[in-house]
Amino acid sequence: MSLQPEANINEIGGAPEKGRARRYRPGRIREKNRERIIAAAEEAFAHHGFRGATIQNIAERAGLPKSNVLYYFSNKQRIYSALFDDIMSRWNAVFSEISPDDDPAEALETFIRTKVEMSRQHPMASRLFAQEIIQGAPFLKDHLRTNVREWVRGRAKVIQQWIDDGRMAPVDPVQLIFLIWSSTQHYADFQVQILMVENKAEYEEQDFEHAANFLTDVILRGCGLEPKTR
Amino acid sequence: MSLQPEANINEIGGAPEKGRARRYRPGRIREKNRERIIAAAEEAFAHHGFRGATIQNIAERAGLPKSNVLYYFSNKQRIYSALFDDIMSRWNAVFSEISPDDDPAEALETFIRTKVEMSRQHPMASRLFAQEIIQGAPFLKDHLRTNVREWVRGRAKVIQQWIDDGRMAPVDPVQLIFLIWSSTQHYADFQVQILMVENKAEYEEQDFEHAANFLTDVILRGCGLEPKTR
DNA sequence: GTCTATAAAGGGATAGAC
C-alpha cells in the first residue's frame, strides 16, 4: 500500500554516490524501513493502545534499533498518525459508490461482504481503529465529526431513498450502517473470543465465507430483502 | 454491586475502638475505598488498556494517594483481575435461563434488549472487556476457553432445537449469538463514534430504546420471526 | 490505616560519534 510507481521521483535529483553504478535508488532504504516500522507499529498499537505501546517494542518488531525508529518518525504520535492515513483511506472506499438507482439487496450484500473481507485481510488495522475509538478517539475525533459524519449522512440518504421507493423495509438507515460495521468488524476485533468459543487455533478461509453468508442472510432478510448471490 | 447485606460479618469480631460509640463498622472504610478504587480502575483501564493505565491515574480518579491504592490491592494485576469478577458474573446472567419450550421471538428479544440495557448501564465494563479481548485476552483466555465456550454451546443447542422444530429460520446459532453480542455492545464500545456521527454531546434515554427496537426488528425478522412487543 | 520517601526499572527523546 502507498508504494509509488516504478519510476521514482527521487532518481532525478539524486547524485549517484561518487560516480559508482549503485543499484539502489536514493530513498529506497528509507521507504523500506518506513514500511517495516509502520507494520510493526500497527501490531504494537493494536495490541497495547497508544500509551501502552512502546517505541522499543515497535523497534524490536521491525528489527531496528530504537533510535532508528525515531529517526524516521520524530516522535510517537507521528508514527500513530501515519497509521491512520492508510487505514482511513481504505475504509472510505467501501460502500462509497452507491446510488438510489442501485439494487438495495445487491449493494448491501456487497457492503457486508467487503467489510468481512477487510476484517480478514486487515485485522490489525481494525483492532487499532477499535482501540482508538474505545479510548475516546483522541486522535480521530475531528475526523469522525467531519468526514465520517458526512460519509454516513450520504449513504443513509441513499438507503432512505430505497425505503421511500418501497424497495426495502423501513429501518433506520444510520442504525443499519452501525449494525453492519459492528457485526463485520467483530470478526477481526474479537477474533480471540471467537476462536476460543469455536475451539480453533486460527481462522480458516471458509470461516469468513460462512460468516459473510450468515450476515448477508440475516441482515438482508431483516431489511425485507432477499440475498441475490448463491 | 457486590455490596454485602446490611448485617456485616465484621461486626462480630471488631472491638469498638477505645469503648467510644463509633458509628463505623470495622472494615467499612476498607469496603468503601475498595469500591472507589474499583470504579476508578474500570475507567482507567477502559480508557488506556492494561499497560497504558497507571496506578497514579487510578488513585487520582479515586481521590486517594497512590500508595493507598497499593495498600488495598498489592499490585496492578490484582486490581485488573478484581474488575472482571464483577463483569463476568453480570455478563453470565443474561440469556442463561432459556429452554427449548420458550418462545424464540420472546427469548431473543429479551436477550437483545437486556444486552442493550447493559451497554447503557455499564459502558465502562463493556469497553474494558472489549479492550481485553482486542489485546488478545491475556487474562481471560482460560475463561473464554472454558466457561464462555460452554455457555455458548448450551445456548446454541436451544436455538438449534427451535430451528429443528421449525419455529425459526435455519441460521447458525453460534453466529447469531456473535451478531447479538457485537451489535449491542457496539453502543457502549463505539459510543464516541456514534455520538460524533449523530452530532450529539451525549446519549439520551430514547436513543437506547430506539437502538433496541431497531436491532430487535432487524434481527428477529432476519431469523424469520416477528417481534412480540410494541 | 495513611502517607512520604525512595529504590529500581523502563519510557520518550536528543546529542553526537561513526
Add this chain to the structure above:
DNA sequence: GTCTATCCCTTTATAGAC
C-alpha cells in the same frame, strides 16, 4: 543514514515514619 550513550521523566513497588 546508523547506532551508542545518555538525559530526564514516569512508572511500579516497597520501606518505614506517623
